[in-house]
Amino acid sequence: MNIEYSFDKRPTAEQIIKLYDNAGLPRPTNDKERIQKMYDSSNLIVTAWDNDILVGVSRSITDWVWSCYLADLAIHPDYKKGGIGKKLVQLTKEKLGDQSMILLLSVPTAMEYYPKIGMTKEDRAFTILRTE
Template sequence: MEITYLSDRIPTTEQVIELYTKSALPRPVGDSQRIQQMFENSNLVITAWDADTLVGVCRCITDWVWSCYLADLAVDPEYKKSGIGKKLIELTKEKVGEQCMILLLSVPTAMEYYPKIGFVKEDRGFTIYRSK
């Protein structure tokens, strides 16, 4: 299995929905227009491919000089524990550079994962939840 990582190929909305559904990432997979807009409005997307199959994605919003919000990290369950998630984050760090911090909101099932790959848990964040 040879995985190719790309930052210049945005997957189709259908590919994203399939990956998010497989990986059980809680995103609006029933609303393809919203998924499409999520990607159109992101300014850093790094993908992992096994030939033509999307097996991982890291979607971010960044200003490139201070902060990078890692909005989505998804890996196909068949490819978990193969280092794809870690590699996607490493490539994100390379793209945004040393002066830019990476921050995220974790899904409950990934709370143990992020500290293992270098993230520090923060207790000083705040959220205004969406109504839809």
């Protein structure tokens, strides 16, 4: 398996929706326009491809010098345990450089994953939840 990683190759909304649905990532995949806007408004996206199949994505919003919110990390279930998620986070950090930290809110099912790839669990986050 030869996975290609890219900062420039942007997936279509349909490809993103298919990946999120397959990965079980709770996102508004029934709303193509909203998914497209999420990607149009993000300024650091790393994708993983098996030929023309989107198998992984890291979608972030950052100021490049202080913080980066890693909003989505999704891996197709057929490609899990292959190091793709770890590589996507590593490439995200490399692109950011040393001045910026990475923050994320994990889905409950991934809480055990992030420490395995070198992330530190934090207990000091606060949220105002969306209503839609």
